[in-house]
Amino acid sequence: MKASFYEKKLKSLFSSAGITVGGQNPWDIRVLDQRFYKRVITESHLGIGESYMDGWWECDALDEFFFKVLRAKLDKKVSQFTRALSNLAGIVINLQNPSRAFHVGEVHYNIGNDLYEAMLDRHMLYSCAYWKDAQNLDSAQENKLRLIFNKLRLEPGMKVLDIGCGWGGAARFAAEHYGVAVTGVTVSSEQKKKADELSKELPVDISLMDYRNISGSYDRIYSIGMFEHVGVKNYRRFFEITSDCLKEDGLFLLHTIGSRRSSSNTDKWTHRYIFPNSMLPSAKQIAAASEGLHVMEDWHAFGNDYYRTLKAWHENFERHWPSLKHAYDERFYRMWRYYLLSAAGSFRARNVQLWQVLFSNEGITGDYYVDREYSSILKKS
Numbered sequence: 433m434k435a436s437f438y439e440k441k442l443k444s445l446f447s448s449a450g451i452t453v454g455g456q457n458p459w460d461i462r463v464l465d466q467r468f469y470k471r472v473i474t475e476s477h478l479g480i481g482e483s484y485m486d487g488w489w490e491c492d493a494l495d496e497f498f499f500k501v502l503r504a505k506l507d508k509k510v511s512q513f514t515r516a517l518s519n520l521a522g523i524v525i526n527l528q529n530p531s532r533a534f535h536v537g538e539v540h541y542n543i544g545n546d547l548y549e550a551m552l553d554r555h556m557l558y559s560c561a562y563w564k565d566a567q568n569l570d571s572a573q574e575n576k577l578r579l580i581f582n583k584l585r586l587e588p589g590m591k592v593l594d595i596g597c598g599w600g601g602a603a604r605f606a607a608e609h610y611g612v613a614v615t616g617v618t619v620s621s622e623q624k625k626k627a628d629e630l631s632k633e634l635p636v637d638i639s640l641m642d643y644r645n646i647s648g649s650y651d652r653i654y655s656i657g658m659f660e661h662v663g664v665k666n667y668r669r670f671f672e673i674t675s676d677c678l679k680e681d682g683l684f685l686l687h688t689i690g691s692r693r694s695s696s697n698t699d700k701w702t703h704r705y706i707f708p709n710s711m712l713p714s715a716k717q718i719a720a721a722s723e724g725l726h727v728m729e730d731w732h733a734f735g736n737d738y739y740r741t742l743k744a745w746h747e748n749f750e751r752h753w754p755s756l757k758h759a760y761d762e763r764f765y766r767m768w769r770y771y772l773l774s775a776a777g778s779f780r781a782r783n784v785q786l787w788q789v790l791f792s793n794e795g796i797t798g799d800y801y802v803d804r805e806y807s808s809i810l811k812k813s
Contacts, residue, residue: 438469442510449504451497459496463489476510481701481774485766494770495743498777507783540707541598541620544759548599550752551745555601556626559657559687560738560786569744572737577605580654582803583730583790584683586610590651593617593677595643596658600627600636607634615648617641619661646673651682659688663711664696667721675725678793684726689738690715690785706771712784726791730802735785742776 435443443453452460463469465488471479483489491497501507552558553573561572562579580602586592588611594603597616600623606612613635618624619642627638643658644666653674662670674684691712697703698710715731722728749768757765778784790802 436466436469438473439466442469442472445506445509446501449500449506451500458493459491459500461489461491461497465489473510476700477507477702478700478704481705481767481770484770485705485763487766494773495739495746495776495780498774499780500777502778502781502783541618542622545599545622545626546759547749547756550756551748555605556599557601557656558598560689560734561741561744562734563737563740569741569748572741572744573601574605577602579804580656580685580687580788581606581610582805583788584652584654584685585803586612586652588612591615591649593646593648593650593653595646595653595655595674596661597623597627597638598657599623600631600638602654602656603627603636603638604631604634607631607636612652613637615639615650617643617646643673644669646677648677649679650677651679653678653682653684654687655685656687657689659686660707660710660712662713663709664694664713664717667713667717671722671725674791675793680793682793683729684791686718686787686789686791688713688718688787688789690718690787692783692785702771705767715787718787718789722791726793727795728789729792729796729800730788730790732788732790732802732804733785734788735779735782738784738786739776739779742772742779746772746776 446453446461450459453463454460465483465486468483468488471483471488473479475482548556548558553561553569555570555573555577557573557576560576561569562576563572564575566572566575586606590610590612592603592606592612592614594606594614594616597603597614597618598620600616603614603616606614614637616627616636616638618627618638618640621640624638624640627636631638643662655674659670678684689712691714694714694716695712698707698712702710719728746769749772753765760768775784779786
């Protein structure tokens with residue numbers, strides 16, 4: 433059969449990235465449905481993601497495949513038109529307005545606590561771990577918590593706000609090991625349910641709440657992996673809230689995935705299947721939105737650690753799939769596998785970043801050196 437224009441074009445693009453259709457390398461792909469070529473060329477990431485979910489192609493090492501695709505910038509060569517339309521929607525519409533605030537909780541975080549318990553570490557932390565000297569996911573996630581809380585210089589008796597607290601793992605760790613009282617907010621009813629169950633003996637209070645309704649005064653604030661749901665139209669409001677709620681001598685740490693370029697939307701596949709209405713901030717957008725409200729004290733990048741985190745989550749997911757598949761169908765399995773491994777490849781290619789940004793309200797006076805270590809933690813008296 434004569435190859436179509438779409439097949440020739442896509443095979444040529446793949447070849448420029450060292451990928452062969454029908455090749456023997458683990459990152460090479462096997463095309464099982466000829467409609468694959470046109471769908472990818474015309475629909476970009478939405479097309480390649482949905483066609484994988486539909487079983488139109490296979491790859492033994494999806495993370496390696498996406499690493500090569502993104503390092504060769506193939507995504508830009510096939511997505512200029514579709515990306516322009518997607519960005520226009522984010523400019524015109526506030527995709528993260530208050531009426532949509534709980535949508536991502538319902539669609540993604542409420543999928544099932546059994547899935548997240550199987551995939552995540554023992555603290556159920558759904559964000560990038562810190563792998564320096566770590567032997568496994570549990571220790572890498574605890575490293576991350578110590579890194580954050582040492583940067584914030586938590587002290588016993590402090591009142592702390594956790595924006596986007598998830599299942600409460602960070603809040604519990606702070607209360608147990610640093611002797612602080614933590615107020616956490618989430619938009620997921622399932623996260624709140626689990627967090628309440630695990631935190632009932634600790635000074636941890638979890639609320640089902642949109643961040644725009646937060647009030648009060650706190651010694652320290654942190655937000656771990658939540659800012660990706662805020663949206664560019666709301667960045668300024670987010671920082672107004674953290675500035676208003678942070679005491680004059682307080683510190684605020686923002687832990688977020690970041691983009692290399694400013695945008696007003698996410699890609700269509702991620703929006704449709706994983707994180708509806710999500711948006712990755714750029715360094716420029718964070719700096720502009722926080723200007724005049726906070727003083728930036730430190731900016732720490734360790735994006736490759738998210739590659740290792742996602743690979744660990746995928747390993748856990750695959751190992752526990754036999755006990756999960758009674759509740760999730762095969763298309764969900766392919767979707768979730770694609771999500772974890774395509775994201776891993778993206779972080780390894782440094783197409784997306786991981787940042788921890790430390791802020792104060794008025795600026796720290798005198799000698800101050802940000803703690804980049806994680807080993808020593810202040811024990812509760």
